[in-house]
Every structure is written in C-alpha cells, then in structure tokens.
Amino acid sequence: MANWKESKFYSILNFKCPRCHDGELFPPNTLYSPKRFSDMYESCPCCGLAYEKEPGFYYGAMYVSFGISTAIFLFIFFVLNFFVKEFTLTMIMTMLLVVVIGLLPITFRLSRAIWINVFEDYEGPCNQIKKREFKPNKPPQY
Ligand SMILES: [Zn+2]
Incomplete structure (x- = not known):
C-alpha cells in the first residue's frame, strides 16, 4: 500500500468519496441526529461522483x-464470555438492542461507505481529476 490516503480504508473510515477521497459522503454533524443520520449527499461535493449510481444501489449495503x-455482536459476546458465567435471554436481547439499534448510525454509514468502495476506485485528489457532471435522479414514484 503506497499511501494511507489513497487506500480504500481511508475513504471508508473517514466517510470520504471513493473517487477523490476529498469530498464527504455525508453532511457534517448529522451522525448522531436520529432524523438525519441516514442523510447522504447525492453526489460528491468535490469531484461530482454520483453516490447513488442507480435506484436501490444501497440495497446491497444492507448485507454489509x-x-x-x-461481527460486533460476536465480539462483545466472546469478550463478555470471560466475565459472565451464564448468559440470560435478557442479556442477549440487551446486547442485540445495543449493537443493532445503538450502533445503527455507524453501521449504516460504514456499510454504505464499504459498498460504494466496492464499485468505485480512487482516481486522485479532487483538484487533479476531471469533475463529473451530476444529473440528479428523479425521486422514486410509488
Ligand atoms: Zn469525490
């Protein structure tokens, strides 16, 4: 790995655009907002890469x-295993609630960052690559 800033890990862990690693994926200061943690820019504010490549693109991110x-649940389970003699159903349910609901904003964003990084590769710093013109998708019709 040549450079940390060029690696996909940089883009994922910092929630940066997978193409330029400069633009943000999500608006600032919204991670812990219950209504806004799922907000995502439609395209990279810097290089213009479309984040939602097609409708339903992030469906696959659910598996991630x-x-x-x-993985987090199993990790907590194994760590607690050293301190707890016997797990009760209440304990397991509490752990699940904390992991699934409590960490939802983080897992949601991490999974999207990982997902888009599967399909987009780093091309270079934003000011050195060609800006893409973003054509907004029509909102879905139900
Ligand atoms: Zn970008």
Whole structure:
C-alpha cells in the first residue's frame, strides 16, 4: 500500500468519496441526529461522483450492515464470555438492542461507505481529476 490516503480504508473510515477521497459522503454533524443520520449527499461535493449510481444501489449495503452487526455482536459476546458465567435471554436481547439499534448510525454509514468502495476506485485528489457532471435522479414514484 503506497499511501494511507489513497487506500480504500481511508475513504471508508473517514466517510470520504471513493473517487477523490476529498469530498464527504455525508453532511457534517448529522451522525448522531436520529432524523438525519441516514442523510447522504447525492453526489460528491468535490469531484461530482454520483453516490447513488442507480435506484436501490444501497440495497446491497444492507448485507454489509448485517455482517458488521453480527461481527460486533460476536465480539462483545466472546469478550463478555470471560466475565459472565451464564448468559440470560435478557442479556442477549440487551446486547442485540445495543449493537443493532445503538450502533445503527455507524453501521449504516460504514456499510454504505464499504459498498460504494466496492464499485468505485480512487482516481486522485479532487483538484487533479476531471469533475463529473451530476444529473440528479428523479425521486422514486410509488
Ligand atoms: Zn469525490
């Protein structure tokens, strides 16, 4: 790995655009807002990459999010295993609630950041690559 800032881990852990690693994926100061944690920019504010490549693009991110939740749950379970003699159903349910609901904003955003990084590669700093013109998708009709 040549450079930390060029790696996909940088983009994922900092919630940055996978193409330029400069623009944000999500608006600032919304992670812990119950109504706004799911807000995501439609395109990169810096290089113009469309974040929602097609309608329902992030459907697959749900599987990533499921995997993250499962991994965190198992980790907590194994750690607690050293301190707890016997797990009760209440304890397991509490752990699940904390992991699934309590960490929802983080797993939601992490899974989307991972998902878009599967499909988009780093091209270079925002001021050195060609800006893409963003054509907004029509809102879904139900
Ligand atoms: Zn970008």
